[in-house]
Structures are given as structure tokens and as C-alpha cells.
Amino acid sequence: MRRARIIYNPTSGREAFKKHLPEVLEKLEIAGYETSCHATTCEGDAREAALEAVRREFDVVIAVGGDGTLNEVVAGISQCDKRPKLGLIPMGTTNDFARAVHIPRNVEDALDIIIAGDTIPVDVGILNEDRYFINIAAGGRITELTYEVPSKMKTLLGQMAYYLKAIEMIPSIKATHMRIEMDEEVFEGNAMMFLCGLTNSVGGFEKIAPDASINDGLFTVMILKECNIADFIRIASLALRGEHLSDERLIYRKASRVSVTSEQEVHLNLDGEYGGDAPAKFQNLKRHIEVFAPIDDLREIDK
Numbered sequence: 116m117r118r119a120r121i122i123y124n125p126t127s128g129r130e131a132f133k134k135h136l137p138e139v140l141e142k143l144e145i146a147g148y149e150t151s152c153h154a155t156t157c158e159g160d161a162r163e164a165a166l167e168a169v170r171r172e173f174d175v176v177i178a179v180g181g182d183g184t185l186n187e188v189v190a191g192i193s194q195c196d197k198r199p200k201l202g203l204i205p206m207g208t209t210n211d212f213a214r215a216v217h218i219p220r221n222v223e224d225a226l227d228i229i230i231a232g233d234t235i236p237v238d239v240g241i242l243n244e245d246r247y248f249i250n251i252a253a254g255g256r257i258t259e260l261t262y263e264v265p266s267k268m269k270t271l272l273g274q275m276a277y278y279l280k281a282i283e284m285i286p287s288i289k290a291t292h293m294r295i296e297m298d299e300e301v302f303e304g305n306a307m308m309f310l311c312g313l314t315n316s317v318g319g320f321e322k323i324a325p326d327a328s329i330n331d332g333l334f335t336v337m338i339l340k341e342c343n344i345a346d347f348i349r350i351a352s353l354a355l356r357g358e359h360l361s362d363e364r365l366i367y368r369k370a371s372r373v374s375v376t377s378e379q380e381v382h383l384n385l386d387g388e389y390g391g392d393a394p395a396k397f398q399n400l401k402r403h404i405e406v407f408a409p410i411d412d413l414r415e416i417d418k
């Protein structure tokens with residue numbers, strides 16, 4: 116019998132997962148999985164639990180929570196040589212990665228995808244050889260937004276909490292002088308932000324990197340050069356519609372290795388959480404993890 120380990124954040128998704136747990140366990144049992152669970156208690160716990168699941172040779176690890184929990188589970192399994200397959204039941208506010216691989220935000224439907232058993236290989240990003248991300252790495256003042264929103268506010272307001280925080284932060288957004296190497300190319304100058312994306316979805320903006328492939332071994336790198344606040348807002352609203360790519364203030368490239376240095380302080384954002392400060396070396400680990408996903412919906416992705 117195959118063995119599955121569920122790692123869930125009991126506080127995410129308005130604490131809704133617990134009531135689904137008996138039905139989830141029963142369905143997995145019927146599908147041929149002997150399943151056990153771990154409820155996370157604090158930051159970092161999902162990473163340890165995932166690492167422990169690898170040591171105990173589980174065939175499948177199922178991450179239940181938001182992008183933060185998913186990031187920790189990915190970090191736990193990515194550092195191992197023999198990696199279990201990864202299932203995902205999204206319960207967070209934004210669920211960028213789940214959107215990118217077409218996993219619905221409904222417990223039963225997401226579980227059905229795991230039970231159907233199809234997987235796709237996905238790229239994983241690694242920062243400075245010891246931190247991992249599956250969706251995005253970023254830097255620049257505005258990218259601090261995601262971890263400055265208190266989780267109580269997210270529970271109460273959902274996505275609106277991020278919009279309100281963005282409005283509050285706008286006056287403090289400023290450019291930082293950075294040197295960014297993208298494979299052979301170098302940008303040096305003042306930038307509002309940079310993004311190093313693995314998927315097409317960032318902060319719920321699903322058209323921000325329209326040509327991103329989740330398993331081509333390349334990051335989509337975006338650098339927004341220094342601009343005034345009015346232009347910043349204009350480019351952000353173009354990005355909502357996927358019409359930002361031709362803007363002259365935006366550098367848009369593909370690269371498998373990216374490094375960022377600055378004489379100023381640059382906080383890094385990894386999958387929405389604070390991930391330390393620059394200098395940063397990002398590397399794309401091509402097709403590092405197998406993720407359960409609805410492959411019929413993802414035909415355009417090279418399997």
C-alpha cells in the first residue's frame with residue numbers, strides 16, 4: 116500500500132480544513148493510500164515535517180494551506196535526493212502556485228486531482244544554496260507587501276487585505292540601486308523592484324508572465340526601472356491585464372541563473388514570505404519535484 120503524509124496549517128483558510136479531514140482520509144484510504152497527518156504549529160514546522168516525511172519514506176506528501184505552507188513543504192522535500200510526489204490542497208488567500216497548475220480552491224476537487232494520480236515535473240528555485248521557492252523570488256520595497264499584511268487581516272478580508280496594504284505603502288515606494296546578472300546579461304541601475312518567477316501567477320496577477328513555463332528550467336525575470344508613483348500605478352494596472360510587457364521601463368527576460376547585489380539594503384521575498392537580504396544568487400532546479408495536477412488542463416505544458 117502507498118503511504119501519504121498530509122501536512123496542514125490548521126490556521127489557514129479560515130480554519131476550514133479540519134472539518135474536511137475525515138472525508139479526505141476516507142477517500143485516500145479507498146484510493147489505496149495509508150495516510151497520516153501533521154498539523155503545523157508555527158513557522159518552519161511544515162519544513163521539518165516534510166523533511167521527516169522524506170526520512171520515513173512516504174510516497175506522497177500533501178501540503179494543505181497557503182503559499183507559505185507550500186513553500187515550507189517544498190523546502191523540506193527539495194533538499195533531499197529521493198523526493199516524494201507533492202499533492203496540494205490550497206487553503207490560502209492567494210494560492211499563486213495552485214492557480215498556475217490549475218488546482219481548484221475546493222478541497223474535494225483538489226483531492227480528486229491527487230487521487231487521479233497524474234503528475235507533472237515542476238521547476239524549483241533555490242536561493243544562496245539553502246532556501247527554496249516554487250513560485251517567486253522578489254526584491255524592492257513594494258515586494259515587502261506580502262509579509263507585512265498581518266494574518267488576522269487576511270483571515271478577515273482575504274485578497275482585499277493586500278490591496279489596502281498596497282495603497283498604504285505607495286508613498287514609501289522608492290527605487291534601489293542594484294546590479295542584476297541574468298545568465299550572460301547585466302542590468303545595473305535604479306530599480307523599483309525585481310521578480311524572478313517560476314509560474315505565470317504573482318500575487319493573483321495571472322497575466323504577469325504570460326509565457327512562463329513551469330518546467331523549462333528558466334526563470335521569468337522582470338525588473339521595473341525607477342519611475343514615479345503615477346507610472347508605477349499605471350504599469351501595475353497594465354500588468355493586471357497582461358499589457359505591461361512592451362513598457363520601456365520594464366526589462367523582461369528568461370534566465371536560469373540570476374544574481375542580485377546592492378550597496379543598499381534589499382529584502383528578499385520568497386513565495387510571499389521574508390527570505391533574508393541581498394546579495395542573492397538564484398538558481399533554477401529544473402523539473403525538481405513531481406506535482407499532482409490536472410494534466411488534461413495543462414496540455415500546453417511539456418510533460
Ligand SMILES: Nc1ncnc2c1ncn2[C@@H]1O[C@H](COP(=O)(O)OP(=O)(O)OP(=O)(O)O)[C@@H](O)[C@H]1O
Nearest residue numbers: 124127155156157158180181182183184207208209
Ligand atoms: N499553527 C500555526 N499557527 C500560526 N502560524 C502558523 C501555524 N502553522 C504554520 N504557520 C505559519 O503561517 C504561515 C502562513 O501560512 P499559510 O501560507 O498556510 O496561510 P495563509 O497565510 O492563510 O495564506 P496566504 O499566505 O496564501 O495568504 C506559514 O508560512 C507558517 O510559517
